[in-house]
Amino acid sequence: MAYTATVIPVMIASPGDVAEERQVIREMIHEWNDINSARSKVMLTPIGWETHTSPELGVRPQKLINQRLLVDCDLLIGVFWTRLGSPTGNEASGTVEEIHRHLNAGKPAMIYFSSKPVAPESLDREQYESLKLFKTECMQKGLIESFNDLSDFKDKVRRQLSIIISSSPYLSSLISTINNSPYANTSQSLPESNLSADALSLLKLACVDDSGTIYVIRHLGGTDIQAGNQSFGGSSAREVARWEGALNELLSFDYVIERGAKGQMYYVTHKGWTFLESLNE
Incomplete structure (x- = not known):
């Protein structure tokens, strides 16, 4: 479309x-x-x-x-x-x-x-x-x-x-200015309500328990992105790109923060927990 x-x-x-x-x-x-x-x-x-x-x-x-x-x-x-x-x-x-x-x-x-x-x-x-x-x-x-x-x-x-x-x-100002013009069909750039389904799923899985952790495990066969009790990516380059994109969304909204070396471990931030709780209200 x-x-x-x-x-x-x-x-x-x-x-x-x-x-x-x-x-x-x-x-x-x-x-x-x-x-x-x-x-x-x-x-x-x-x-x-x-x-x-x-x-x-x-x-x-x-x-x-x-x-x-x-x-x-x-x-x-x-x-x-x-x-x-x-x-x-x-x-x-x-x-x-x-x-x-x-x-x-x-x-x-x-x-x-x-x-x-x-x-x-x-x-x-x-x-x-x-x-x-x-x-x-x-x-x-x-x-x-x-x-x-x-x-x-x-x-x-x-x-x-x-x-x-x-x-x-x-960039934020540029995108916001253009998207707020009379000719634009969106009101602002990257609104939080537009979090993709993949990113939201990843955030929910990370918050299944109190650890709020997402692991990125790179190996010879590919890359595994693990949250909760599920793993995504694997040997498919397209799937890895898909779920790394979801993780990058969470990073861009400050819903998670990188804590491990070389991008291997991420923790849900207070903002991330609060956002998820707001969806359940």
Whole structure:
């Protein structure tokens, strides 16, 4: 069924050595849409220099990216491994320029640094030293997240994408403003009454006993999400995505909080217990 949605362009900012990571970001954006878009009336669209630019002479390449792509993006996801990128004349690299301009506009950014092993002889030392300096700059601003491999990266982007969409004042204000316009068919973004059936089931199962606990168990065969006496996900990637999406909903509404290492254990918050009790009144 057709529906009206607020479209949020997401800039994928990265140098050329992280093609696999860029693809993961696109996959996680599409997965978020599949799980959340119809309910939240919000749709994310990935934007990147490798898919949204064309050759043009006479203009600084980065200026074209800034003017035609970056300026319209409301969220930026940046990822690095061993390279910072080529200098633009204004900044240490095009990716750095994109990040700085985006942040200076008051918009949210998610910045990731890969810790994947790399052959020493393949390193461009100058690039790597420049990257370390930029990483230090980002750490001082509290912007970064590290990951060990593509699976770890996928898990973190999947979980943190939902969190930033619901917790960023900029995005919340943007969505609320558009959805409250005379032309919108929804009154506000991500209303609590729109909690999906899966998320509500997960919350109810976690509260079957007083522990209020949800476990995420990752193993070679897949991922199990356990609440109460039931387990979801398993070896089906689609089912895992479905129930991780439900868990991310609960996180975005502050109904659960992560307490275990590496996203393995979650506890129902006071807000979560109160919300569930209100349904029974």
